[in-house]
Amino acid sequence: MADETLDAKGLNCPLPILKAKKSLKGMSDGQTLEVLSTDPGSIADFQAFCRTTGNELLEHSVDGDIYKFLIKRVV
Amino acid sequence: MPETVEETIGNAKKMTIICTKGSLDWAYPPFILGTTAAAMDVEVTMFFTFYGLELLKEKLNLQVTPLGNPAMSMPMGGMHMSMPNIVGMVPGVTAGASIMMKNLIKKKGVASIEELREAAVLSDVRMIACQMTLDLFELDKKDMIDEIEIGGAATWMESALQSDINLYM
Numbered sequence: 001m002a003d004e005t006l007d008a009k010g011l012n013c014p015l016p017i018l019k020a021k022k023s024l025k026g027m028s029d030g031q032t033l034e035v036l037s038t039d040p041g042s043i044a045d046f047q048a049f050c051r052t053t054g055n056e057l058l059e060h061s062v063d064g065d066i067y068k069f070l071i072k073r074v075v
Numbered sequence: 076m077p078e079t080v081e082e083t084i085g086n087a088k089k090m091t092i093i094c095t096k097g098s099l100d101w102a103y104p105p106f107i108l109g110t111t112a113a114a115m116d117v118e119v120t121m122f123f124t125f126y127g128l129e130l131l132k133e134k135l136n137l138q139v140t141p142l143g144n145p146a147m148s149m150p151m152g153g154m155h156m157s158m159p160n161i162v163g164m165v166p167g168v169t170a171g172a173s174i175m176m177k178n179l180i181k182k183k184g185v186a187s188i189e190e191l192r193e194a195a196v197l198s199d200v201r202m203i204a205c206q207m208t209l210d211l212f213e214l215d216k217k218d219m220i221d222e223i224e225i226g227g228a229a230t231w232m233e234s235a236l237q238s239d240i241n242l243y244m
Contacts, residue, residue: 010184011184011186012183012184012185012186013107013185014107014110014111014114014186015184015185015186015190017111017114018110018111018114018186018194020114021114021115021198022197039184049114049115052115052116053115053116
C-alpha cells in the first residue's frame, strides 16, 4: 500500500508529471507515491522522470486503460 | 547528497528557453518543457521577447489562426478539417478557431497555458521580460504577472553560458 495516491486520470502531458513532482515534494525520504494515469505517454515519461530525478520507480503496470506507477521518494 | 543550498544550486542542470511567439499553439512548447524541466530538478530561465511577451500578460487572451498554416487540421466528428487561406481571412474565423482549440484542450485533459504558467511560477522558473521589446511595443510591466524580471540580451547570455540546454522557440 502506497503512502499517498495521486489520481491523474484524464490528464494529459505534462500534468501527470507536474502533479507527481508536487506530491513527491511534500513527502519524506522512503515514502511511496502511487500514480494513476490514463495518458499512454506517461509510461515512458515516468521512467525518464525517475531515472533523471533519482526517485525510484518500484513498479509500473497496466490495468485496462489505467497505468499505475509506484514511486519511492529518494531525497 | 549536497550539504548546502549553494551546493545544490551549483550541481543542478540548467536550461534556458527564448520564447518569441504569442499564439495559443506556440505558447505550449516553452511552457511544457519549462515546467517539466523544473519538475526534473532543472533550473529553468525563460526569456520572453517580441510576441512572446504576450504570454506574460496578467490576463491572457491567446488566439490561434489557421491563416498561413496548412498543417493545422482540427479533428471534427471523426474527420479532420483544414481551412483554405481565403476562409481563414474572414473576420471571426480566428476567434472561432481559437474557441474550438480551447474546447479541445479542455476535453482532452490538456493543461491551459494559465495552469502551466502558474506551475512555472510555483516551481521557481525564472521569467525574464525583454526590456527592448517592452519599449518597442509600449507594453507596461504593470499589465504583466508580478513574478517577472526585466532584462536584456546580456542577461540571457549570462544564464545561457552556464546552461546545459538552450532553446529558441
